Amino acid sequence: MGTTQTFPLKQETDIVVIRQQVRKVAEQARLGLVSQTKIVTAASEIARNALIYGGGGEARLTGTQRDGRSAVHLVIIDHGAGIEDLDKAMVDGYTSGNGLGLGLSGARRLVDDFSIRSAPGEGTTVELWKWR
Amino acid sequence: MSSSVLTDLLQKHEAAILQDWVAAQRQAGIRADLIDEQTVQANSRDLLRVFITAASQGTADLDAEYWKPVKALLQRLSQTQSRQGFSPSETATFVFSLKEVLFSYAQRHTDQPLVCIGEISRLIDKLGLYSFESFVSTRETVIREQQESMLELSTPVVELWQGILAIPLIGSLDSNRTQIVMEALLQKIVETESDIAIIDITGVPTVDTMVAQHLLKTVTAAKLMGAKCIISGIRPQIAATIVHLGVELGDVVTKSSLADAFRLALREQDVRLVANKPR
Amino acid sequence: MVDRIPILKMGRYLLLSIQVDMHDQLALDLQEDLTQQIVKHRAKGVLIDISSLEIVDSFIGRMLAHIANVSQILDAKVIVVGMQPAVAITLVELGLSLEGIATALNVEKGMRWLERNVDEDLSLECERGDDPDLSAEAGD
Known part of the structure; x- marks a missing residue:
């Protein structure tokens, strides 16, 4: 409990590794099956965004506590071009690439707490929380 | 010291x-x-x-x-x-x-x-x-x-017929309870390989936007799994609320009573009930 | 890691069961393989079993939608079977409802659906074939 693991996010197969690790930590935190699936799916969306639009980065995963409940905390960081208009990027259907535009907005709905920091030229950091 | x-x-x-x-x-x-x-x-x-x-x-x-x-x-x-x-x-x-x-x-x-x-x-x-x-x-x-x-205990999922499930919801629904019972329903659909599930809300006094949305999400999720949901027992006030709240029911099948919903479900399963003796 | 998802031919149908956590390239390869196999075997139906899939994210969702669209153009019906409840709930929350994709609870029910729907289409074709106007058109 409480130790943070860091995983590289440089190629597509890293997304699979991150999904599997998030699942493992979510199981250890005794999250329900639906909650597990939600955080793993959110991790997959955000990691793919960071890889495709942000050119890759890393994921930091922690099994921890939040308000007395066991929780999964995931931070995904990229060092890409950053997002110019965060509000616009968070809207369903908005995409700068050829995706469905559900990545950010959809992932936010899947987790209990979501925060994103980004500025043009400074990359993007997305923080995800899911608790019991 | x-x-x-x-x-x-x-x-x-x-x-x-x-x-x-x-x-x-x-x-x-x-x-x-x-x-x-x-x-x-x-x-x-x-x-x-x-x-x-x-x-x-x-x-x-x-x-x-x-x-x-x-x-x-x-x-x-x-x-x-x-x-x-x-x-x-x-x-x-x-x-x-x-x-x-x-x-x-x-x-x-x-x-x-x-x-x-x-x-x-x-x-x-x-x-x-x-x-x-x-x-x-x-x-x-x-x-x-x-x-x-x-x-979980307060809302049992019951099998009405082979391939037809019903979940009679009684009492007020908050979004936490709705979520738990809906997960139980979807799980039971898989276990019993049921094609149709009837969600009966006759015993539910009020429905707010969150609950209505949870119900709709369940119907959509069941569809993704290959099962169909029918919502029955919508009271007039609740119907009015749903319209008032602007919740889109989309192509969700609704019936006024559990009996009507069951009849529809039987028909969809190609089951015909015949009276034993002509009356 | 697995580098190909096997596609099985069974009569007029193609069957595939996704049992590994797919990376994106694997999904893209599958999409392409399947298209080629449909044409090669003149398949009339495709059954995709995802009961072992622990998640479906927007990428895999998009792949399924793409397969369904392409197959439709190639005159093959597609049915996705066995989606787990947790996966379905998550997909809905994510905002994907996979409109237009047929689904069934398990492989058995999926096969029955294919039998029913593919047969209907064939009988229609037969009737049309008997129609002199249409066959004249086809001869042009």
Whole structure:
């Protein structure tokens, strides 16, 4: 409990590794099956965004506590071009690439707490929380 | 300075203190139905030992590393007692009964009883509060667990016919309850390989936007799994609310009564009911 | 890691069961393989079993939608079977409802659906074949 693991996010197969690790930590935190699936799916969306639009980065995963409940905390960081208009990027259907535009907005709905920091030229950091 | 006096006192009289403490607990009343004297003896001995070890390293800061064993033990004992059904005061008595015992030893065996008593009082009070907090937080966890299992029990998913499930929802729905029962419904669909599930909300007094949306999400999720949902028993007020809230029902099938929904479900399953005798 | 998802031919149908955590390239390869196999075997139906899939994210969702669209153009019906409840709930929350993709609870029910729907289409074709106007058109 409480130790943070860091995983590289440089190629597509890293997304699979991150999904599997998030699942493992979510199981250890005794999250329900639906909650597990939600955080793993959110991790997959955000990691793919960071890889495709942000050119890759890393994921930091922690099994921890939040308000007395066991929780999964995931931070995904990229060092890409950053997002110019965060509000616009968070809207369903908005995409700068050829995706469905559900990545950010959809992932936010899947987790209990979501925060994103980004500025043009400074990359993007997305923080995800899911608790019991 | 005073802490060394206290430590001396504790170390010198450990065995006697233990005996008196257990006696004090016995006098306060031991729940013979929940715990036996041997366990009380063992718990007291263990706690006194870690307490003395910690106190010898300092009594100023209970957050210090060396007080951790004491807290861990107290937490474990309080948790167990909380789950076993001890009352809060019975749990608190365990720690507080040590206070008077130590007072009397301080009075008889030290030359500065007042200083010593002050210190004992401060220490025991803090530990007492700590064990009380552990007790309450365990109680809260127990209540939450019970609530969750109550929710599942209170809404059984029943099989009406081969391939047809029904879930009669009764009482007010909040989004937490809706979520739990809906997950149970989808799970049951898989287990029973049912093609149709009827969600009957005849017994539901009101539906808010969140609940309506949960219901709709369930219908969509069931569709993704390859099953169909029918919502039945929508009261006039609820129908009005749904329209008023602007919730899109989309292509969700609704029926006014469970009977109508069941009839539709039977038809979809190619089942025809024929009367035994012509009337 | 697995580098191909096997596609089985069974009569007029193609069957595939996704049992590994797919990375994106694997999904893209599958999409392409399947298209080629449909054409090669003149398949009339495709059954995709995802009962072992622990998640479906927007990428895999998009792959399924793409397969369904392409197959439709190639005149093959597609049915996705066995989606787990947790996966379905998550997909809905994510905002994907996979409109237009047929689904069934398990492989058995999926096969039955294919039998029913593919047969209907064939009988239609037969009737049309008997129609002199249409056959004249086809001869042009």
